[in-house]
Amino acid sequence: xxxxxxxxAVVAMIFIxxxxxxxxxxxxxxxxxxxxxxxxxNLFLITLGYREGGVVPIFTGAPADVAANAPGSMVLPVPxxxxxxxxxxxxxxxxxxxxLIMHIYKKYGTLDVRKIRRLKE
Amino acid sequence: MSEMSKIVRTLSNITFPFIxxxxxYVIAHGHLTPGGGFQGGAVAxxxxxxxxxxxxxxxxxxxxxxxxxxxxxxLGALGFIGTAFFGLIxxxxxFNNFLVETxxxxxxxxxxxxxxxxxxxxxxxxxxNFSVGVKVIAGVFAIVVVMAYASSLKEWKQ
Amino acid sequence: MNWFExxxxxxxxxxxxxxLLAAFLTPLVSRINDTxxxxxxxxxxxxxxxxxxxxGYDVLTNGIRTYVFGGGSTVVTLPSGLVFHVRIIFEIDAMxxxxxxxxxxxAIICIVYSLSFMKKEDGLDKYYTVILLLIxxxxxxxxxxxxxxxxxxxxxxCITSCALIAFWVHKGEALEAAFKYIVISSIAALFFLFALxxxxxxxxxxxxxxxxxxxQANSIQFGLLDRVAFVLIIVxxxxxxxxxxxxxxxxxxxxxxxxxxxxxxIGATMASLYGVFRVCFTLYxxxxxxxxxxxxxxxxxxxxLALVTILIxxxxxxxxxxxxxxxxFVAVAEIGYIxxxxxxxxxxxxxxxxxxxxQTAMQGGIFHIINDCLDIGLLFLxxxxxxxATKETSLNEMSGLARKMKYTTIxxxxxxxxxxxxxxxxxxxxxxLIYESTYQLNPIISIIAILASIMLLAVFVKVFYSAFLGPKxxxxxxxxxxxxxxxxGMGVIAGIIIIFGLFPNIVIQYLVEPAANALMSNTQxxxxxxxxx
Numbered sequence: 001x002x003x004x005x006x007x008x009a010v011v012a013m014i015f016i017x018x019x020x021x022x023x024x025x026x027x028x029x030x031x032x033x034x035x036x037x038x039x040x041x042n043l044f045l046i047t048l049g050y051r052e053g054g055v056v057p058i059f060t061g062a063p064a065d066v067a068a069n070a071p072g073s074m075v076l077p078v079p080x081x082x083x084x085x086x087x088x089x090x091x092x093x094x095x096x097x098x099x100l101i102m103h104i105y106k107k108y109g110t111l112d113v114r115k116i117r118r119l120k121e
Numbered sequence: 122m123s124e125m126s127k128i129v130r131t132l133s134n135i136t137f138p139f140i141x142x143x144x145x146y147v148i149a150h151g152h153l154t155p156g157g158g159f160q161g162g163a164v165a166x167x168x169x170x171x172x173x174x175x176x177x178x179x180x181x182x183x184x185x186x187x188x189x190x191x192x193x194x195x196l197g198a199l200g201f202i203g204t205a206f207f208g209l210i211x212x213x214x215x216f217n218n219f220l221v222e223t224x225x226x227x228x229x230x231x232x233x234x235x236x237x238x239x240x241x242x243x244x245x246x247x248x249x250n251f252s253v254g255v256k257v258i259a260g261v262f263a264i265v266v267v268m269a270y271a272s273s274l275k276e277w278k279q
Numbered sequence: 280m281n282w283f284e285x286x287x288x289x290x291x292x293x294x295x296x297x298x299l300l301a302a303f304l305t306p307l308v309s310r311i312n313d314t315x316x317x318x319x320x321x322x323x324x325x326x327x328x329x330x331x332x333x334x335g336y337d338v339l340t341n342g343i344r345t346y347v348f349g350g351g352s353t354v355v356t357l358p359s360g361l362v363f364h365v366r367i368i369f370e371i372d373a374m375x376x377x378x379x380x381x382x383x384x385x386a387i388i389c390i391v392y393s394l395s396f397m398k399k400e401d402g403l404d405k406y407y408t409v410i411l412l413l414i415x416x417x418x419x420x421x422x423x424x425x426x427x428x429x430x431x432x433x434x435x436x437c438i439t440s441c442a443l444i445a446f447w448v449h450k451g452e453a454l455e456a457a458f459k460y461i462v463i464s465s466i467a468a469l470f471f472l473f474a475l476x477x478x479x480x481x482x483x484x485x486x487x488x489x490x491x492x493x494x495q496a497n498s499i500q501f502g503l504l505d506r507v508a509f510v511l512i513i514v515x516x517x518x519x520x521x522x523x524x525x526x527x528x529x530x531x532x533x534x535x536x537x538x539x540x541x542x543x544x545i546g547a548t549m550a551s552l553y554g555v556f557r558v559c560f561t562l563y564x565x566x567x568x569x570x571x572x573x574x575x576x577x578x579x580x581x582x583x584l585a586l587v588t589i590l591i592x593x594x595x596x597x598x599x600x601x602x603x604x605x606x607x608f609v610a611v612a613e614i615g616y617i618x619x620x621x622x623x624x625x626x627x628x629x630x631x632x633x634x635x636x637x638q639t640a641m642q643g644g645i646f647h648i649i650n651d652c653l654d655i656g657l658l659f660l661x662x663x664x665x666x667x668a669t670k671e672t673s674l675n676e677m678s679g680l681a682r683k684m685k686y687t688t689i690x691x692x693x694x695x696x697x698x699x700x701x702x703x704x705x706x707x708x709x710x711x712l713i714y715e716s717t718y719q720l721n722p723i724i725s726i727i728a729i730l731a732s733i734m735l736l737a738v739f740v741k742v743f744y745s746a747f748l749g750p751k752x753x754x755x756x757x758x759x760x761x762x763x764x765x766x767x768g769m770g771v772i773a774g775i776i777i778i779f780g781l782f783p784n785i786v787i788q789y790l791v792e793p794a795a796n797a798l799m800s801n802t803q804x805x806x807x808x809x810x811x812x
Contacts, residue, residue, distance in 0.1 A: 027458070
């Protein structure tokens with residue numbers, strides 16, 4: 001049961017993020033909601049690679065009993081590479097969204113989504 | 122934004138070289154320890170952003186030309202794609218690691234097993250780590266400088 | 280090997296690498312001069328077009344071609360001691376090369392058109408850099424054989440196209456459209472990554488052929504995780520492609536971006552559609568051909584959503600007053616047609632007597648992809664030309680433009696006839712295939728599709744009459760014809776439309792039918808990687 005807690009946390013983060021994107025009115029809060037969803041998905045990817053009793057997957061300087069039956073008792077390294085790429089993409093998307101919000105604030109003077117909408121039909 | 126007090130400025134002067142050295146260490150040892158291009162570049166760029174916050178955006182923008190930051194960034198990108206093309210020319214396949222077997226730099230094949238590690242290994246990967254690190258430092262710092270510059274212009278304050 | 284074979288062997292990597300090198304060199308080249316940069320971009324894209332031609336000829340005559348990045352040779356051999364392939368592999372079959380062919384035509388015409396459309400704007404070196412990166416990402420999405428590589432190129436296309444939609448930052452509507460686009464695209468891409476994680480834990484591989492092989496190998500079971508991953512991938516790619524009820528960003532983004540940017544974003548939407556084709560028929564194809572009940576219900580759900588898309592697109596287009604937004608709603612309806620054929624193809628995949636119906640539907644859908652790109656693209660280019668000449672976007676203000684802008688009127692007329700499916704344009708051939716195949720599944724579907732086509736004709740006759748014919752207005756006295764490079768771009772597209780309309784047999788026999796056959800059974804795709812297992 002205790003090994004299921006990260007997965008419960010992932011589902012909770014994704015639902016909180018979706019609620020924020022759908023129901024909040026401030027544009028900055030929508031961006032924060034997207035950041036929460038992305039953190040949830042990254043946590044999911046890292047949790048997938050866990051093997052019970054595993055150590056950090058670095059070959060050199062590993063303890064001797066791990067050396068005996070490697071790579072059986074190391075945590076999977078491939079999901080960590082996928083997570084890194086996802087974090088980099090998240091940084092780029094966040095920078096782009098914040099620049100768009102700065103332009104929107106300069107043009108409209110407000111951060112309320114209901115007042116920014118002009119394209120309605 | 123205006124500059125901060127003298128204590129903050131002095132402390133950021135002292136800690137800035139340590140942050141930059143740590144960032145460059147993370148970039149350079151990307152093939153041995155966790156880290157690599159993006160991670161080390163983000164650490165070093167956050168050190169530069171600390172200077173921006175301590176000294177105020179007006180002071181920094183007077184001394185940094187954004188066009189030179191763009192040229193720096195393009196150099197990093199060209200280094201990355203140029204190394205990939207050299208893999209095509211010298212090694213026979215795109216992105217091939219042509220420096221490991223018979224190269225000039227970084228050409229030691231590491232001893233397999235759980236022994237100590239050497240810095241001179243993993244040929245092309247180390248060069249690509251450096252290129253990506255340079256690009257990330259220039260890119261992230263440029264984003265922060267442009268955002269600080271834009272928010273200090275008169276017509277943006279409402 | 281002689282030079283020709285060498286270039287053909289390395290062309291998959293060079294097709295993606297040449298625009299990437301050009302994108303990184305453009306900021307340095309544009310410090311010299313503006314004309315030098317324009318010529319440089321055009322030369323690099325022409326080299327890429329040449330490589331696409333060489334690779335296409337090779338794939339259509341010799342079969343599937345693979346390319347292993349960083350390996351010893353292009354022939355795929357398992358590295359010693361490993362069970363799965365660990366390197367990134369590009370795998371090109373007939374469907375991929377069809378989409379790459381469409382993309383490179385869109386890219387070259389877009390750059391030719393934007394040489395004079397964007398001439399008076401500021402910050403053009405960043406514009407060309409970002410358009411080249413967008414072209415790299417679309418080409419990468421269509422050539423790759425690895426799911427995570429597809430995700431990375433998908434995200435690159437999101438970011439670059441969002442930056443291009445918001446190019447005119449002084450207009451508030453463009454900023455709002457770009458913000459909506461980036462929120463929906465990043466949520467779609469995060470769902471895709473979640474499904475990718477689910478597939479990786481089950482099968483321990485990221486390569487599409489390896490996952491398909493592992494799914495079919497051991498006593499075919501379609502477990503809960505497989506179903507969840509399939510639904511998440513289809514939903515995420517349909518969000519990027521504009522299926523109802525996720526179509527709202529498409530009308531905003533197509534309507535507010537500059538016309539040349541809209542033209543290349545059509546290519547990005549088509550690449551997401553290619554992703555849906557690839558996942559439905561190659562990745563999960565082996566399962567659907569034996570598990571009978573699942574693909575029937577999934578196919579029917581997609582058919583119903585596609586019909587809703589067609590109806591929403593056509594009905595909302597009747598009440599629009601903004602020129603480019605109206606054409607964007609018509610684009611949504613056309614994407615509905617392509618999803619209709621995907622649904623019909625999925626429904627018939629598990630029934631051996633209806634395989635011929637499924638194949639005709641797939642051929643109609645794939646032919647409709649290239650027709651849709653060309654027709655809707657030509658309409659957007661003509662609308663962009665009208666905006667360039669008159670600086671007006673509302674239909675209520677325009678009238679009597681045919682006297683001054685003769686060539687634009689003719690090109691708009693050709694695009695209009697092609698979209699509504701009137702012979703002898705190319706829209707007629709693909710829509711006939713769609714009507715035939717959907718009639719055999721259920722007659723009501725094809726009746727709704729035919730009615731939608733007739734309503735499209737009504738919409739466009741109204742637009743054509745009010746914008747181009749009609750009395751002269753005094754404020755349009757000194758409106759001139761648009762510059763030559765825009766006319767050349769539109770003329771080439773109109774020429775291709777007429778040629779495809781007059782000789783559809785040749786196009787179907789050489790381009791469309793190999794693509795449809797490559798999708799119907801995935802054994803060739805898998806055996807190219809696993810060496811004839």
